[in-house]
Amino acid sequence: MDIVTETSVRPLKSLNLLSHREISELMETNAEVFQQFRQCALAVLNTGSQIDDAAEILTRHSDFNIQVIPQSRGLRLKIFNAPASAFVDGVMIRGIQDHLFAALRDIVYSHHKITNNSEFDLQTSAGTTDAVFEAMRNADIVRPNLAPNIVVCWGGHSIGREEYDYSKHVGYELGLRGVNIATGCGLGAMKGPMKGAAVGHAKQQINDGRYMGISEPGIIASESPNPIVNELVILPDIEKRLEAFVRLAHSVLVFPGGAGTAEEVLYLISILMRPKNRNKPFPLIFAAPEGSSLYFASLDRFIRNTLGEEATRCYQIITGQPDKVAREVRHGIERVHRFRRRTQEAYYFNWQLEIDRSLQTPFIPTHENMAALQLDRSQNAAELAAQLRCAFSGIVAGNVKAFGIEQIARHGPYQLKGDPAIIAEMEQLLQQFVQQRRMKLGAEEYRPSYQLQSG
DSSP states (O other), X not given: OOEEEEEEEOOSSOOOOXXXXXXXXXXXXXXXXXXXXXXXXXXXXXXXXXXXXXXXXXXXXXXXXXXXXXXXXXXXXXXXXXXXXXXXXXXXXXXXXHHHHHHXXXXXXXXXXXXXXXXXXXXXXXXXXXXXXXXXXXXXXXOSSOOSOEEEEEXXXXXXXXHHHHHHHHHHHHHHTTOEEEXXXXXXXXXXXXXXXXXXXHHTTOSSOOEEEEEOHHHHTTSOOOTTOSEEEEOSSHHXXXXXXXXXXXXXXXXXXXXXXXXXXXXXXXXXXXXXXXXXXXXXXXXXXXXXXXXXXXXXXXXXXXXXXXXXXXXXXXXXXXXXXXXXXHHHHHHHHHHHHHHTOOSSSOTTOOOOHHHHSOXXXXXXXXXXXXXXXXXXXXXXXXXXXXXXXXXXXXXXXXXXXXXXXXXXXXXXXXXXXXXXXXXHHHHHHHHTTOSSTTOSSOOOSEEEXXX
């Protein structure tokens, strides 16, 4: 394994200034925050890796270390035993260098301004939304005076070549239509649309195309940002990351994926089914190549049989036809534009969307919390969707996140109990994910992080 034993770098762009106290606390008095930054920094430097297991990445690079050195004229990072793939002729690749300082900016900001600051009341919906907005503004992701043109693309990092090429073709068609792309910033269906859009933008001589990567520490530690990303933001947790997606988006486009994609879809459907959101345009499109039509047929069946027919009105499904997908996205964005203009709503952040506290409260996937999920029809469909979102979130954690992997190693698979009909639908959907190798990147044999029980 090739490494660069020692190097130092400075910010390429204007990193928001950090005080000596902030840097000192990061490096000396808060081991948890420093370890979080170390993991994210290693993931950024490991861009291009085909490993999605945070614990394995850390084990392979156990001698990796990083120091944040405060200086009066600006901070400097000193890095030890970094992956050589992050360098060309001994010099760090500029995009990776920019991502590295974005990670530092966001982790320090989250710790000092959100987690440890009473400025945001994270016990209320409005306070949580304010925190998400401030984190996005601090990263220069939300920008005023720009017409709506952002499509959020969701989909799996562990996908086949046909699905990747399709996502790239759709991205190309979107780029030709001047649409900017935001994704979870990883590989697969998160990289493909960006790569295609970059070509489409180039053909249209659009020189300021935006390729936004939105992540959180547990995800980015196992899924490195892809090299197309030119704007990276790391939110404190998965719930704030998901809220950032839907408040930034003018349309959401979903490609095939695994448990993480199901989590994202269920989160958004839970929001769109709330009575106060039903008359607000929010284009949601599921798109897959001809050879993967079964994927969304299965997801559609799962949604229909667990949440009811009404939930299926939240989205449309398009198979093949990349140009049609792009046209529908563009038309959806135009509807959003007209609505925001008529209601005097901001173009850059969807303040009007109501998000229930159950979707904003961080879900910690312990065995106790997973077993306590209410997977039955004693609640309305929007609430059930939120509970199912948590179940899939825990499965993702057990597959790729360091905390979840540790929990599984210590206590065995998560136990999920619920209504027999709902559990049967989950079993069928998850089994298809396993058979189609969508659960974990590069795994020859997937060992489930969960067990389903009717109860």
